[in-house]
Amino acid sequence: MRPLTSDDLPHADALFNAAYGRRGGLGEAGRRYLAWQPDGWLLAELSGQPVGMVYAVRYDRFAYVGVMAVPPSAQRRGVGRALMTRLLTDLEAHAVGTVRLDATPEGAALYRHFGFVEEGTKTLYRRAEAVRGELVGMRPLRRGDLLALTAFDAPKFGAARDHVLRTLCEAYPERAFVSRRAGGVSGYVVASPRSIGPWVADDSRTAEQLLLCALALPFETEPSVIAPDANTAAGTLLARYGFRVVRRTVHMRRGSETPIDYAKLYAQVSFAVG
Ligand SMILES: CC(C)(COP(=O)(O)OP(=O)(O)OC[C@H]1O[C@@H](n2cnc3c(N)ncnc32)[C@H](O)[C@@H]1OP(=O)(O)O)[C@@H](O)C(=O)NCCC(=O)NCCS
Structure with missing residues (x-):
């Protein structure tokens, strides 16, 4: 090895x-x-x-x-x-001290041997109807937004991930949108050409506007989204905008619990990095 x-x-x-x-x-x-x-x-x-x-x-x-x-x-x-x-x-x-992952059924059987326990579920969605969004009230991310955005994100994701967000925002400058309220960030979304996420928002109305911005973009394939099932508003919004469930996966944790604000976390980057 x-x-x-x-x-x-x-x-x-x-x-x-x-x-x-x-x-x-x-x-x-x-x-x-x-x-x-x-x-x-x-x-x-x-x-x-x-x-x-x-x-x-x-x-x-x-x-x-x-x-x-x-x-x-x-x-x-x-x-x-x-x-x-x-x-x-x-x-x-x-x-x-704490390790998290999203497991296939075969993987879950393996991880249980190592003390991983189920912490929730995630759902992979894919757009099934070509519902187009519109650029409503949000603006593309600017370089100067990144500091405020990473500070907004950390308590929701449950950890600082500045390097991840910086790379994604630099890779897709025209595909990252930020919502601002009273001087602060109230949500953001980054859409790659094949998927939507991270998608984080203070409330479902902001989340909906961010999703509409993402859906106004062109995609290489029908976009996928990985949403935590603990955020029920994410599933409702995705269903409203033409997304269908592809599969559910088990989310597992080993070690002590650390807080994650699932009510504000609408979609993750990928199964590999959360
Ligand atoms: C999951 C995976 C990585 C397991 O790799 P592996 O080398 O076959 O696993 P191991 O031989 O080390 O198995 C260790 C234990 O895990 C469990 N396990 C592994 N594969 C399993 C399967 N298909 N079904 C049920 N349990 C399984 C068993 O308890 C096994 O012990 P045993 O063989 O003594 O019964 C492999 O099947 C794989 O790559 N699958 C496809 C991709 C995938 O699902 N990856 C995991 C994403 S979370």
Whole structure:
């Protein structure tokens, strides 16, 4: 087992495709994950061949685990267990007390061995009707907004994630919208060409206006959204604007509870980084 580096990203794409039955790999997201936590990604090899990987980004209050992947040809031989053992040892060495992740049913069975418990559920939605939004009362994010935006985000997400938000806002300057009220931020959304999130707002009316802005943008495919089920307003809004449920996943935690303001957290970035 060794750290995965940028040279290994083609292996990461192949492992991801094989384990999750996908074709496009992680693409740009893989490069971002590595940039956000360069020492957070493990690659397992057997006779020089990649047989598995797992990743964790360390925020200040908890770590988020993602892209756990063992291709079908190597499954049920202890690779996943070995990867998780090493990852958790590494996280403990960094004094990480709380670890979170979103689990597939196979993954959940593995994580229970390591003391992960269910903390909630998340739903993956995809737009099924081409409902177009409009740019209502929000303006695209400006560079000077980033400080206020990250300060607004941290108590809702439950950890500071300045580096994540900065990268996303710089990658999609025309696709990030901020809502301001009485001098402060009251919500924001970032939409990539394929998905919407993070999407965070003080109230459902602001969240709706942000969603409308996002839906006014062009997308490469019908956009997906990963919303915590604890935020019931997110599901209501998504249904209203033509989104359908793709699947539900279990959200798990290991270690002590840390606060997350799910009432204001409408969508996360991805399954890998929360
Ligand atoms: C989930 C996954 C990583 C497990 O990897 P693995 O190398 O096969 O896991 P291990 O052989 O180390 O299994 C360890 C334990 O996890 C549990 N487990 C693993 N795969 C399981 C499955 N398909 N169904 C039920 N339990 C499973 C079992 O308890 C297993 O112990 P056992 O084999 O002694 O019964 C792998 O199946 C995978 O990549 N699946 C597709 C992608 C995915 O779902 N990733 C997880 C995202 S959260």
